[in-house]
Amino acid sequence: MAPVLPLVLPLRPRIRLAQGLWLLSWILVLAGGLILLCSGHLLVQLLHLRTFLAPSCPFTALPQVALAAGAVALGTGLVGAGASRASLDAAQYPPWRRVLGPMLAAGTAGGGGLLVLALGLALALPGSLDTGLEEGLGAAMAHYKDTEVPGHCHAKRLLDELQLRHHCCGRHGYKDWFGVQWVSSRYLDPNDQDVVDFSPRPLSPDTLTPCPSLCSRIQSNVEGLYLIDGVPFSCCSPHSPRPCLQNQLSDPHAHPLFDPRQPNLNLWAQGCHGVLLGHLQGLASTLGSMLAVTFLLQTLVLLGLRYLQTALEGLGGVIDGEGEAQGYLFPGGLRDMLKTAWLQGEVAQRPAPGEAPPEEAPAKEDLPEA
Structure with a gap:
């Protein structure tokens, strides 16, 4: 079966691809770190404002999923930077050659899935903030007077701090x-x-x-x-x-x-509902934009690594080998790619015939003296 989306890569384009992937991977590392910072900041804000959000509000799932997606993107960038740099040296590439296929499959399924899920949550969940803040602020105002009731004794202090910090009064006024x-x-x-x-x-x-x-x-x-x-x-x-x-x-x-x-x-x-709604939706919008950029960067890194890996496989793992190499996404379909990656992993775990340790001779038993 013919390869899917083949691409001919001569020597100079192969080297440029590896160098470009190294730079793009470090940009992905930076984007993943920024997602970790933004999602962590949003999570801290939600922890401070949890008194004013309804318990049933699903918005708190966004920073948690974004944290996982940012961590996977950061790891993918580090793997891409290491693999692309090692591909320029025939002595450093063999260890990467064994594990790069499974890493690409895991990064595509896990990292891509988490980024898509986080991006979908960033687009869908901000609408639930309106109802969540409406119910949460109403409950907090109703318990403002309960300074001696267990479970609500901090409502007055928290609501006063909210109005002073965010320059708002009441729910809508x-x-x-x-x-x-x-x-x-x-x-x-x-x-x-x-x-x-x-x-x-x-x-x-x-x-x-x-x-x-x-x-x-x-x-x-x-x-x-x-x-x-x-x-x-x-x-x-x-x-x-x-x-x-x-x-x-x-x-x-x-x-x-x-x-x-x-x-x-x-x-x-201003009322606190409008102020908090604009504040949290602004943070979610910023996080969503960063998730979209990171998804694009991760897609480019994974595609580039796949083309580089398949091109080097045809040259025996040597990037400056003579002749043209052909890179592709799938050798003949997704099923064949997964089967090939699994077989490569099994072969990598087996020792080479020349590297097999010699069998030790059995120890001689001491014979009793006559």
Whole structure:
């Protein structure tokens, strides 16, 4: 059966192919190292933000698969650099000649499969972040007040650090805090009648009508929750030119110099959902671009090594042998290639006839003296 995609390689093109593969392999090593760094950074970010992601969000699988793909790409680059350099020396190439076929098969199946899987995850999984962050941030805000509840006692600190670090407030904006009780029950007096049963009519943040007394409380004692029209201190911007307005944000008369119809310059304008979504999707997009470039580099390295290997096999492993050599991808099909690689591995494990150690003569037994 005729070889698949044959290519005639004279002496000079063979040498240039080996030299180009050496350089391309080191570029692949660099790309694999960058994937390890980027996927490790994304994994660390997800570990820090795991409180604000729903447990069912599958996005965490992306950096784990990318780590494995980056490690395999780095290993493939090192193997390609070593094999291409050894091919230029007839004395160094024989050890590579024995194992290069199985290495190419393993790199194509394992490394290529991992890169394709990681690239597919980088394209598909960022869409799941929207729902995961929506559920995770909602749960974190609901547990903001539970500073003494086991399992949720760190929710307040983590959410405050998130809002301060990423310059965001609430899930989609500061008004989200109006619908959850974020004041801990330990600071509320259960004997206070205002806390127990005060329930004024809901106030719109854009209303300009005078509100009744105690209007800082927009819907107290709704389903057992103490709701106020205020936000935690971590929503305050330190760049504000005036003291932060945290309470009574729905009362147009509580702050004479504050117009509720204008943007609030004291509070972070963006919600944490949009900030985290853009941040994580940006990291996933960068990682996906690097995975695509690495996949292209690894494909070129594996193809070049295959052509170099088959060309040198026709010359007995000597790159500067006389005459033209023919390189190809498959000798007659994928099944024949796998069978040839398996047979080459078995032959490589057997000692050569000239290298067989001589059999030792049996030891002579000492005869008893007469």
